[in-house]
Amino acid sequence: NAGVMQNPRHLVRRRGQEARLRCSPMKGHSHVYWYRQLPEEGLKFMVYLQKENIIDESGMPKERFSAEFPKEGPSILRIQQVVRGDSAAYFCASSQTGRYSYNSPLHFGNGTRLTVT
């Protein structure tokens, strides 16, 4: 049973390009969360999605960032017109239900390290 899969592991983009980060949750998990870790800072919540629905996007920057979790396929975090300040590690986590419990723990992926040059 594969864990949460994120790709790519490393992504380099020039300023102004688009970045697409993918997250495949664990099998049977329908709840996906995206977190960002800026250099020398702690993790910050970005968005919480269920299949085909955005549940909570209160942590997403107002512009250039979007996320989706389609019925089929991975969750995508999309950053348009990247700037140097977007350089960070982006982590995805998944769970079976929306409320963590001993029987529904949270699993993290290995992250995507985005570098904007």
Place this chain on the structure above:
Amino acid sequence: KNEVEQSPQNLTAQEGEFITINCSYSVGISALHWLQQHPGGGIVSLFMLSSGKKKHGRLIATINIQEKHSSLHITASHPRDSAVYICAVGKETSGSRLTFGEGTQLTVNP
């Protein structure tokens, strides 16, 4: 003031020492998580707890809901325990998203 505070920020220990990392929070929570992050690596969930104490191998996590405080203990520390340890809470009011502490960088020397 951050809603989740960890101490210490950095901790250096000798192999075999008993280690304690503390986490205090100022909000009502549904659960508290301890996470481990290795350099350049992913994040591993060590514990999720809402009351009492949990033990897994050499790791022990405790939580005191009344005092809004949790501790992570490592017994007989080993260099491979060197990592960043992160405390995170699921707030009662914010559903499923986590709020994180800044992390504690632990270095265990042989």
